[in-house]
Amino acid sequence: MGDFNAISSLSEKEGGNPTPSRYIDEFVSLMEDLEMADLGYHGPAFTWSNNRLGAANIRERIDRVVANVEWLNLFPLVSVDHVTTPSSDHVALAVYVFGKVDSGPKPFRFHEMWTKDPSCMDVIKHCWRTHVHGSPSFIPNSKFVEMQSSLRVWNKTYFGNIFSQIKKR
Structure with missing residues (x-):
């Protein structure tokens, strides 16, 4: 989890020059190659801002929490909150794991x-x-x-x- 300095789609940025699609594609490809999934979030859509006013303002979702399937199987109840902080140009990432799930039977899922x-x-x-x-x-x-x-x-x-x-x- 943390500041990846990359967006995974055009909708994750407002303001400033458009991010070249090859940068987005490279980031998405890296996450796929590493078999990592973005855990999503609750709260503000953007995790960073240059804190300028008006048309000079740029906002992006460059901070995120990712995990692989093995980790998600251990912590299936995980959730992520974007928490605004007055002392930073980034939001804080709050991860709620709700404890480790015991190794009992897992729910059946048909793929x-x-x-x-x-x-x-x-x-x-x-x-x-x-x-x-x-x-x-x-x-x-x-x-x-x-x-x-x-x-x-x-x-x-x-x-x-x-x-x-x-x-x-």
Whole structure:
């Protein structure tokens, strides 16, 4: 986290000369290469200002907090606030982690890109075709729980690292 002295889109700057698109593209490409995600923010849109008046004023979002997937899995409740400070031309970045999440089961998330691999549908069909005894509400729930478990195993075994798959496509 901190002052990157770079913007990731034209909307992150007001005033002054336009930032050349190649600088923006290079910054965005670097974040992608490092597999880092911007954590967003609450508060003022711009994190730096030259504090001039009128048309001479320039404001940019050059301070940010980024993290990789592994960090976000440890701290899924993270939030970032932009806090104005009278003594600086930058806002303060306040990061709220809400404590480390225990290593218990993580919520199931279906990733759309799994559908690009034909074996994903085979896993789903196999789970829903499995014969289960029980009440009308127990049967689909049981199949859904089995599908979640099977897809997690399939993802690790066949699909592998999500970021490396994205780079291949």
